[in-house]
Every structure is written in structure tokens, then in C-alpha cells.
Amino acid sequence: MxxxxxxxxxxxxxxxxxxxxxxxxxxxxxxxxxxxxxxxxxxxxxxxxxxxxxxxxxxxxxxxxxxxxxxxxxxxxxxxxxxxxxxxxxxxxxxxxxxxxxxxxxxLTALRTAATSAVAARALSRGDSRVLALIGAGAQSEFQALAFKALLGVEEVRVFDIDSEAMDKFCLNLAASGLRIRRAGSVAEAVDGADIVTTCTADKTRAYVLTPDLVVAGMHLNAIGGDCPGKTELHPDIVARAAVYTEYTPQTRIEGEIQQLPADFAVTELWQVLAGKAAGRSSADEVTLFDSVGFAIEDxxxxxxxxxxxxxxxxxxDLIPDLDDPKDLFGLLAAQSQRLAPRLGDAPAPGDPTSANASTDVSLLPA
Amino acid sequence: MxxxxxxxxxxxxxxxxxxxxxxxxxxxxxxxxxxxxxxxxxxxxxxxxxxxxxxxxxxxxxxxxxxxxxxxxxxxxxxxxxxxxxxxxxxxxxxxxxxxxxxxxxxLTALRTAATSAVAARALSRGDSRVLALIGAGAQSEFQALAFKALLGVEEVRVFDIDSEAMDKFCLNLAASGLRIRRAGSVAEAVDGADIVTTCTADKTRAYVLTPDLVVAGMHLNAIGGDCPGKTELHPDIVARAAVYTEYTPQTRIEGEIQQLPADFAVTELWQVLAGKAAGRSSADEVTLFDSVGFAIEDxxxxxxxxxxxxxxxxxxDLIPDLDDPKDLFGLLAAQSQRLAPRLGDAPAPGDPTSANASTDVSLLPA
Structure with a gap:
């Protein structure tokens, strides 16, 4: 089974x-x-x-x-x-x-995306990061907030979404989480003073959820909503100026924020940082960006x-058959039904045109 | 659901x-x-x-x-x-x-492979084909026999396998099928006089299940066991001399019998014959070969x-959640458990280090 x-x-x-x-x-x-x-x-x-x-x-x-x-x-x-x-x-x-x-x-995808975001941020954000801005209060948002709380000790989450009902839902769901939840009136208000910014919006377009003026020195950006060709969230100038970390670069070049930049734009793969093979954040002032599209190893x-x-x-x-004789797949059917392979002498099913021995059988019936 | x-x-x-x-x-x-x-x-x-x-x-x-x-x-x-x-x-x-x-x-894969084989043979074999040779009596074999009976009116099946127990199983399973089953002592004996030959063996090697001397004018060959790089069943001379039909050629070039031939070896896709866009068998003497590896459209x-x-x-x-509010995935968890998002005033779970409001709660308990 x-x-x-x-x-x-x-x-x-x-x-x-x-x-x-x-x-x-x-x-x-x-x-x-x-x-x-x-x-x-x-x-x-x-x-x-x-x-x-x-x-x-x-x-x-x-x-x-x-x-x-x-x-x-x-x-x-x-x-x-x-x-x-x-x-x-x-x-x-x-x-x-x-x-x-x-x-x-x-x-599980919401949980693993949040866990991966937090793994990346733990390696790339400033150690004193306590304030998270969440742009997008959709299905993934609460998981993001809790992962940053659990793994980084984030204490405050500022949330903004153009859908105010989604924000209501977010605030209600996390009211007792132990996080300070701040409901922002705009992206700028949410981002102002944040150490880490997660963008998790869903539009299938080239959106500028974040613009360069909102990004300040030392921020860690966690861009998870841009994950498809033609679907990005950050202004390209933000990406070009940041230290960019990816999951599997061949996939991210097609699907991530860096699809907006030349194919030779330098990036570092997150695993290299985690394995001690590449440096992470170089200073408290650097802007780091995890250009996350989601990768199969996380799943x-x-x-x-x-x-x-x-x-x-x-x-x-019972997705896969369990057979006594692995070459006898057909026997599985026969074992469950005499009708599947009618025996000689059996009367054929009425009107069954597939029973080639029907004429033989019929001759056995009383005339 | x-x-x-x-x-x-x-x-x-x-x-x-x-x-x-x-x-x-x-x-x-x-x-x-x-x-x-x-x-x-x-x-x-x-x-x-x-x-x-x-x-x-x-x-x-x-x-x-x-x-x-x-x-x-x-x-x-x-x-x-x-x-x-x-x-x-x-x-x-x-x-x-x-x-x-x-x-x-x-x-279903055994059934669809057999059905596809019969669809191809109905389009490519001689109309008077009544004798099928089956080389390989494994899990797919009975399904092949029944599909050729049902769709082409095949009356006799000659089977050979190096595993005599597999042949026992095949003969027993089809004893009452209405087909004449002949148990052959060799590939040559099975193939001699056959109109259609199906090879369905499983070795992961370049095997010569069929050699050129066994193939006579007018035969239709249905090669389904060679379906992987390095896994073929027919001697390349058979393939080179036959009129070869494929499912999805880019895949067959990698996985099928034609992986043994140059990449520009001419083939016709089966769908073209079925759609009336290409000719099938050109004469009663032609040897036709369906180089089948299985394609996703069949599934x-x-x-x-x-x-x-x-x-x-x-x-x-319950593979996919069914939500009242599609943005409230988190609510699905909360709805099923109060423990997931402890409310203020709840006593924390003993030793639960994740409850950031634990100190608040503790202060509410009697001193």
C-alpha cells in the first residue's frame, strides 16, 4: 500500500x-x-x-x-x-x-516557503532584525510571519495588502500569536523602519510592489511572489543594486526577479552560503535580496x-497493485472477477459481442 | 474533494x-x-x-x-x-x-499500451492479420493479446519468454479467452508465420530480441519494450529496413529503437496516419514498425x-483544501485547533518555548 x-x-x-x-x-x-x-x-x-x-x-x-x-x-x-x-x-x-x-x-507549500524564507533570512539579514514588513496578506502571509518569529525572533510584523479584508483576516489570525501586528495604510508605511521585507503578492504581471525609494541600507528583501516568467514584484533597480541570492539559478533566471536583468548578472546560490562556500551579508549596510521562486529540493x-x-x-x-507474482498483473483482474476471463462452458453475458467463444457456449445450451 | x-x-x-x-x-x-x-x-x-x-x-x-x-x-x-x-x-x-x-x-498503463499498440496495428498491419507473436510474457502480455483480439480480430497468439513460468501464467490466464494460444520454444518458432510481432521484454540493455532473419515481408512489428536510452529490442538492420512509425518523435529519438540509427532517419508519426495526413502501409509486402515508447497523450x-x-x-x-475564504489557508488550521493559535489568556502548553506571550499569560495565573 x-x-x-x-x-x-x-x-x-x-x-x-x-x-x-x-x-x-x-x-x-x-x-x-x-x-x-x-x-x-x-x-x-x-x-x-x-x-x-x-x-x-x-x-x-x-x-x-x-x-x-x-x-x-x-x-x-x-x-x-x-x-x-x-x-x-x-x-x-x-x-x-x-x-x-x-x-x-x-x-505544506505555504509552510515550506515560509521556512525557506526564514532559513535564507537567518543567513542573510542583520542579526538584530526584529521588524518584518509583509506586502501581501494572502494565503502564505501568516506562515511567513510565524516562521520569522520562530526562526529569527522577529517581534513586529507590519502588513499591507490592497485587499483590506485580507488584512482583517491576517490580523485576526495572528492576534494571539505573540507578534505585534501593525496594519499599514500603504506599502511605504509598512516598509518604513522594517529590517526585513517579504513581498508575497500574486498578480501575474510585472508589478513594482517595491520601488527603490523604499529600500534603505541594511534591509533584507525576501521576494517570493515573483515566481513565473512575466511575474515580478520588484523594480529592477532594486534588484540590480542588491546582493542577490537564489535557489537554483537556471530556474531563477527564467522565473525570478532577475529575469528583469541581463543573463550574466552575478548572483550567489543560497546553498553556498549555508554550506560555507560563499559569503553572505558583507556589512550592516548592504541590501540583501533572496530572489525566491521555490525549488524542488525544498519540497x-x-x-x-x-x-x-x-x-x-x-x-x-491502494495506488499500486500488490501482487504475489509481479509478472501476473492480469491475474489481479481475474482473481477479482470470473467475468473478466469467461471459462469455456460459461454462458456468455447477454449481448456480449466480445466473447469469441459465445457460439461454443450457445451450442451447449438446450436447443 | x-x-x-x-x-x-x-x-x-x-x-x-x-x-x-x-x-x-x-x-x-x-x-x-x-x-x-x-x-x-x-x-x-x-x-x-x-x-x-x-x-x-x-x-x-x-x-x-x-x-x-x-x-x-x-x-x-x-x-x-x-x-x-x-x-x-x-x-x-x-x-x-x-x-x-x-x-x-x-x-491502466498496461491497458493503454495494449490499446495504443492495437490502434497502430489496425492502421499499419495487413488487414488479413490473424496471428500475433508475443515475445515476452510479462505483466503487459495478456493485455496485448486481448487488445489485438478485440480490435483486429487476431485469432492466434504465439508466445515465447525465456521465463517458462511466465509462459505458464500467460497460457493459464488466456486459456478461456477465445484465442488459440500456442506456446513456442523459441523466438524463431513464435515468429514463424506470424502476421504481427509484439516485443515486450524488459531488459535494460541493447538486446536483439528480434534478428533480421526472422522478419519476413508483410510483417507488422510492434516494439514496446525498448523505451529508454540504452534499452532496445530490435537489431538495427530491422529498424533501418522497415517503414517506421513513432508517437512523439523527439522522445522516440532518445528512447526508442531508432536511437540506434542516425538522427535524420526518416520516420512518420502515427497521428499523421490516423488523421489522414500521411500514408500508412504502402503494400502487402512492406515491413511496418511501430517504434512505441509510450507518450503522454495516451495517458x-x-x-x-x-x-x-x-x-x-x-x-x-482530501488532497486539496476546500476553504470558505481562499486567502485564509491559515484559518483552516486554526479552525481545527485552538492550540495552533493560543488566545491571550490561555495558559501556555508546558515548556512551550514558542509562545511569546507566555509571560503575559503566566502573570494572569494565581501567584
Missing amino acids: TQFIGTSDICALLRRTGIEPFLTGLAGSIEADFRRWESFEKAARLASHSCNGVIELMPASDGELYAMKFVNGHPGNTAAGKLTVTAFGVLADVATGYPVLVSEMTI FSTLRYVRDLSRAEIRDI | TQFIGTSDICALLRRTGIEPFLTGLAGSIEADFRRWESFEKAARLASHSCNGVIELMPASDGELYAMKFVNGHPGNTAAGKLTVTAFGVLADVATGYPVLVSEMTI FSTLRYVRDLSRAEIRDI
Whole structure:
């Protein structure tokens, strides 16, 4: 049997562990895998674009486990009462190719994106960062806030969204989080005085959510909403002047903020910083930018982490046949039904034109 | 909720419809989609190779529905009691990106491969073909035999496998099929007098399952076991001399029998024949070869066909969250648990280091 973790199971798991401890553990899992980056087989995700959005397949393998995430991005979905991003993931055993786990990843993608953001910020932001500005109060926003609280000790979150109901929701959801929540009237008001700025908006356009005048020395920028060709959030001058860190650069050149810049614009991959192979922030005044589009290794880490953590939250589904004789796939059908392979002498099903031995059978019937 | 079709559901569906009618309908679905080939977004599958085998992702979209199959190929699996090929598939709605169906595809892959083989043979083989030679009596073999019976009126199947137990299984499974089954002592004996030869072996090597001396004028060759770089079944001279038909040529050049030939070796895509845009067999003496590696559109057709055909065989799974407010993903967690976002005034969980308002709460407790 294949293991299955549904949305209700993830909710039960998070209920058992608590969200912040879960995020802390998940960040550790992601960071450990980023440190062994070179041991993974990596590929830019396989995207299928349509006028409404994109459907992507994101595989990664370390030679023992293979992970694959199916994820969509449809900015217009919320107007129809649907999520912008939904996802599910699969873990498979590389030695046999068998899928061993299917899991919901809509909730997990929000958690892993937040955990990855916090891993990057922990490595790249100023150590005294306590104030986070969040531009965008959509489905990912609370997870971002809690990950920065849990991993960096952020104390205050300033939020802005053009959708005031989304801000209401954000403030209500985090009212008892222990964070000081400040509702801003504009992007400028949210960003003013912030140590870290996360942009998590969903428009499928070249947007200037942040403009150069709002960015001050020492800020760490965490740009996660620009993750698709033609979908960016930052003014190109911000990107050009920042120290830019990426996940998997071949993918980020196509999908990230740096798609606005020449293909030879210098970037550093985050894993290099985490593995001690490249420098992070060079001074308290530098502006650092994590140009995050999401990478398959993060999903690999997440699926493995969740599988290891789950107990009663895992169910079984019959996704793959379990055979006594692996060459006898057909026997699985026959074993469950005599009708599938009618025996000589059986009366054919009425009007069954596929029973080539029908005439033989009919001759056995009384005339 | 997302729909789910497990292996037991597919068995129940086939029990209700019968295998041959199912194959006939499936072939119609595949042929209809091949005729509108140009309306699909196509990509060579995304393969992850390891020393034991390969894991592949196969997406296809017609702009309304998106299909994706996860499939492995591990020839050594049977020695460990496991299937060489396992698979599952997903259908998603292109307009929203939501996955709408997850289905087992191990059984379905055997059925769709057989149906596609028969669709190709119906278009390419001599109309008077009645004798099929099957080289390889593994998991796919019975499905091949039944598809050729149902779609071409094949009456006799000659089978050979180096594994005599696999042949026992094949003969037993099809004893009451209405086909004349002949157990051959060698490839040559199986092929002698056959109108159509299907090779469905699993070795991950450059094998010469068929050699040129065994191929006579007028034969149709259906080569389905060579489907991976370095994995072929036919002597290259057979391929070079035949009229070769492919599914999606960019993929077949890498994975099919024609990987043994120069990259400019002329081939015709099967869909062109089905759509009346290219000629099929030119004479009763021509040797035709369907160099089949399996293509994502076949899986697309299969998933849609099965979804349309299924009734009670479809279950629901909670793969994707269903939210009142699509921006309130976090609320899904909070709704299921008070512990996730402790309210002010709640006592913190013992030893919970993540509750930043713990000190506030403690001060509310009796001294």
C-alpha cells in the first residue's frame, strides 16, 4: 500500500506538533538538504502555461529518495473562491521506483516557503532584525510571519495588502500569536523602519510592489511572489543594486526577479552560503535580496520531514497493485472477477459481442 | 474533494465493463486524441535515471484538461517480487490548476499500451492479420493479446519468454479467452508465420530480441519494450529496413529503437496516419514498425476515458483544501485547533518555548 497524507491529516499533525515547532524542524530539514546541495539531481521545473496560470512539476532526487510536487499558480482563482496555489507531492523509492507516499502540499507549500524564507533570512539579514514588513496578506502571509518569529525572533510584523479584508483576516489570525501586528495604510508605511521585507503578492504581471525609494541600507528583501516568467514584484533597480541570492539559478533566471536583468548578472546560490562556500551579508549596510521562486529540493525536504514526523496521520491507499507474482498483473483482474476471463462452458453475458467463444457456449445450451 | 481511483476501483470498473469492451473504448479515445494531435501541448517526458531504472513524469494538456503520469521502469524489480512498471496519474483543470482526479495507472498503463499498440496495428498491419507473436510474457502480455483480439480480430497468439513460468501464467490466464494460444520454444518458432510481432521484454540493455532473419515481408512489428536510452529490442538492420512509425518523435529519438540509427532517419508519426495526413502501409509486402515508447497523450486519453466511465468506482480524497475564504489557508488550521493559535489568556502548553506571550499569560495565573 502507498501512504497517504490528506489535508485533514496535515491539520492533525500540526495540531499535535504546533505550527512554530513544525516550522523550526522543517527549516532544519531544508537547511540540512541545502548544505548537501551537490548530492541532488536537480532540474528546472516542467511548466505548462495557460492564459490563467501555470501548472508545474517539480522533481528532485538524492539517489535514494525521489520527490515530485505538482503545483499550480492561478492568480485569478481567489476571485472565484479558489486558492491561487494548490499542490500535492509524492515520494518514491529510487531503488524500486515505487511511489511510497502521496501527500497534500497546499498547506505544506505555504509552510515550506515560509521556512525557506526564514532559513535564507537567518543567513542573510542583520542579526538584530526584529521588524518584518509583509506586502501581501494572502494565503502564505501568516506562515511567513510565524516562521520569522520562530526562526529569527522577529517581534513586529507590519502588513499591507490592497485587499483590506485580507488584512482583517491576517490580523485576526495572528492576534494571539505573540507578534505585534501593525496594519499599514500603504506599502511605504509598512516598509518604513522594517529590517526585513517579504513581498508575497500574486498578480501575474510585472508589478513594482517595491520601488527603490523604499529600500534603505541594511534591509533584507525576501521576494517570493515573483515566481513565473512575466511575474515580478520588484523594480529592477532594486534588484540590480542588491546582493542577490537564489535557489537554483537556471530556474531563477527564467522565473525570478532577475529575469528583469541581463543573463550574466552575478548572483550567489543560497546553498553556498549555508554550506560555507560563499559569503553572505558583507556589512550592516548592504541590501540583501533572496530572489525566491521555490525549488524542488525544498519540497523533497518537506515530504521527508512530514513522513518521518507522521504517525497516526498517515493512511494507506491502494495506488499500486500488490501482487504475489509481479509478472501476473492480469491475474489481479481475474482473481477479482470470473467475468473478466469467461471459462469455456460459461454462458456468455447477454449481448456480449466480445466473447469469441459465445457460439461454443450457445451450442451447449438446450436447443 | 479530489476524486480517487485505486487499484481495487479499476478492477471493479473492468469487472463491470469487461476487459475487451474497455480496450475497444479506450482505443477509440486514444485514436480520437491522436487525430487532434496538434491541439495538445506536448513535451518529452522528464526522466530521472538511476542504476536500477528510471522514474518519469509525463505531462500533456489540451488547454482544458492537463494530465500527468508518474511511471517507473525497473527491470530488476521482478526478481524481488515487485512490478517492473508501476504508475499513477493525475487529471487537472487547466482553468484553475486544481487536480481533479488521482488514479492508479499500473493496470491502466498496461491497458493503454495494449490499446495504443492495437490502434497502430489496425492502421499499419495487413488487414488479413490473424496471428500475433508475443515475445515476452510479462505483466503487459495478456493485455496485448486481448487488445489485438478485440480490435483486429487476431485469432492466434504465439508466445515465447525465456521465463517458462511466465509462459505458464500467460497460457493459464488466456486459456478461456477465445484465442488459440500456442506456446513456442523459441523466438524463431513464435515468429514463424506470424502476421504481427509484439516485443515486450524488459531488459535494460541493447538486446536483439528480434534478428533480421526472422522478419519476413508483410510483417507488422510492434516494439514496446525498448523505451529508454540504452534499452532496445530490435537489431538495427530491422529498424533501418522497415517503414517506421513513432508517437512523439523527439522522445522516440532518445528512447526508442531508432536511437540506434542516425538522427535524420526518416520516420512518420502515427497521428499523421490516423488523421489522414500521411500514408500508412504502402503494400502487402512492406515491413511496418511501430517504434512505441509510450507518450503522454495516451495517458491523457486514458485518464479522461476512465473518469468518464467511472461511477461508483470513484472515491473522494482530501488532497486539496476546500476553504470558505481562499486567502485564509491559515484559518483552516486554526479552525481545527485552538492550540495552533493560543488566545491571550490561555495558559501556555508546558515548556512551550514558542509562545511569546507566555509571560503575559503566566502573570494572569494565581501567584
